[in-house]
Amino acid sequence: MFNKIKQNWMAFKDIFKDSNDLNEKTIVGFASFAIMVIFATADIISGLFGKDLVINELIYNSFVIITLGSFGIAEASKIFRTRSKEENNENEDEAINPKNEC
Numbered sequence: 001m002f003n004k005i006k007q008n009w010m011a012f013k014d015i016f017k018d019s020n021d022l023n024e025k026t027i028v029g030f031a032s033f034a035i036m037v038i039f040a041t042a043d044i045i046s047g048l049f050g051k052d053l054v055i056n057e058l059i060y061n062s063f064v065i066i067t068l069g070s071f072g073i074a075e076a077s078k079i080f081r082t083r084s085k086e087e088n089n090e091n092e093d094e095a096i097n098p099k100n101e102c
Contacts, residue, residue, distance in 0.1 A: 025077075029070030032063045039063075 039055055046053040 023074055025070045025074040029067050029074065032066040032070065036060070036063050036067065 039060060043053045043055070
């Protein structure tokens with residue numbers, strides 16, 4: 001059991017290494033979204049019991065901004081990475097087949 005916990009902890013630490021397959025921005029965005037879902041569920045459940053769940057608007061808006069920012073940055077990096085790959089391919093093509101202009 002201790003080995004299983006140690007193995008899981010090592011897997012968790014791998015997230016923060018520079019050479020990993022996971023996108024940290026997406027992980028942060030998902031965690032923030034999960035907290036927003038927990039807030040919404042707790043609000044619905046407390047509403048069913050006639051209680052008002054008071055959530056500070058600043059805290060909730062912070063989670064919204066973190067979620068949108070994380071997913072937005074992750075998507076933007078995918079777009080720019082694709083564009084840079086296309087530009088590199090174009091530059092390689094021009095280097096192989098230079099245009100003859102007079």
